[in-house]
Amino acid sequence: MGVTRLREDFVSGSLPFVDTYGDAGLGLLGDPSRRAIFELLARRASSVGELAEQLPISRPAVSQHLRVLKDGGLVVSEAQGTRRVYRLNPPCAPGWTASGTTRSGLFRRPPRRPPSTPNKEDR
């Protein structure tokens, strides 16, 4: 996803996300690697390895970023068999776009680019 022009209607006047994330949210997603990880997790819950495959950063670096995001409450993980899978948190609260602004809601959210991953999922 390219740089998103900040539009007025994506920045909410009342900021409910601040209660959820505090100032940490803004800071944590200021890092472009973390934004990229966040954006990938919005498309599919993933393991460290699966994320590293799609990003120009190493597995240890991905792990470190996930630890930071987890401590900040932006992702959660669970064991799925032998894998540990990460997903966005909280799932239903108004959240962050990759550009770091809040989503203003369902009829003004920009559609994501379709994922260009090698493995197409069955629908």
Added chain:
Amino acid sequence: MSPSTIPPLQGTVTVSVPIDHAFRVFTDSIHTWWPLQYHIGQADMDKPILEPREGGRWYEQGVDGSECDWGRVLAWEPLHRLVLTWQINGQWQYDPNPDHASQIEVRFTPDGPEQTRVELEHRLLDRLVDGQAIREGLQSGGGWTAMLELFAKAAANQE
């Protein structure tokens, strides 16, 4: 307390399919016409789901397995009437309090053997916390008529 009421939103469409097909596509096959980008969850939506019974959930399933509620089924009266709650407030969050729920009524009426008129009313928006923001958000997307047109296209394509 302000006495003003947020006016209801309405939409209508005539679809070129029989009423049973129209009702089934609207409900059982909601995932074939509801736009993927119209949802509240943080993760991308995989599909919306409408549970086909009174008291059923209306919710989205995320691509990551998460689920976010949108409302409940208040009335399930195939093939003519469906009433749902819309409990997404002006902060784009689901509010579980039923006293804060707006309502969506959908009526299906035969208009000849191969045609069905579908009328939708979204009312009680002032029960939603910041319901005005929801009204504006829905209208800015073309309102319910635009959504019904997507439904009509899908229903016609699936015959």
